[in-house]
Amino acid sequence: xxxxxxxxxxxxxxxxxxxxxxxxxxxxxxxxxxxxxxxxxxxxxxxxxxxxxxxxxxxxxxxxxxxxxxxxxxxxxxxxxxxxxxxxxxxxxxxxxxxxxxxxxxxxxxxxxxxxxxxxxxxxxxxxxxx
Numbered sequence: 001x002x003x004x005x006x007x008x009x010x011x012x013x014x015x016x017x018x019x020x021x022x023x024x025x026x027x028x029x030x031x032x033x034x035x036x037x038x039x040x041x042x043x044x045x046x047x048x049x050x051x052x053x054x055x056x057x058x059x060x061x062x063x064x065x066x067x068x069x070x071x072x073x074x075x076x077x078x079x080x081x082x083x084x085x086x087x088x089x090x091x092x093x094x095x096x097x098x099x100x101x102x103x104x105x106x107x108x109x110x111x112x113x114x115x116x117x118x119x120x121x122x123x124x125x126x127x128x129x130x131x
Contacts, residue, residue: 038079
């Protein structure tokens with residue numbers, strides 16, 4: 001089983017920091033190259049660069065939540081959700097279709113992976129001992 005994961009190109013899990021300006025303030029974001037690649041794909045779908053996408057996501061997160069606790073983690077989750085929503089059919093695999101053109105409610109209605117992830121969470125030690 002592990003061979004499926006350990007055979008990944010080491011370049012994908014090497015991290016690198018990129019400097020991004022959020023409203024004129026330079027900030028450094030450190031992510032693994034895999035996530036930078038996914039963010040680039042997301043950005044290009046809507047005719048944006050990665051810095052513009054980061055600013056847009058930051059602004060929308062502030063508007064929705066009022067604060068940003070861990071922006072790098074938020075970006076990783078965005079990448080995971082993007083890939084999961086592609087697998088579920090909510091986001092078309094055709095990258096010429098901008099994400100901004102999609103109906104968000106319809107896209108989110110296809111999101112099934114969080115329940116699958118909950119089913120994959122290991123049982124607690126008490127449950128294991130009781131078995």
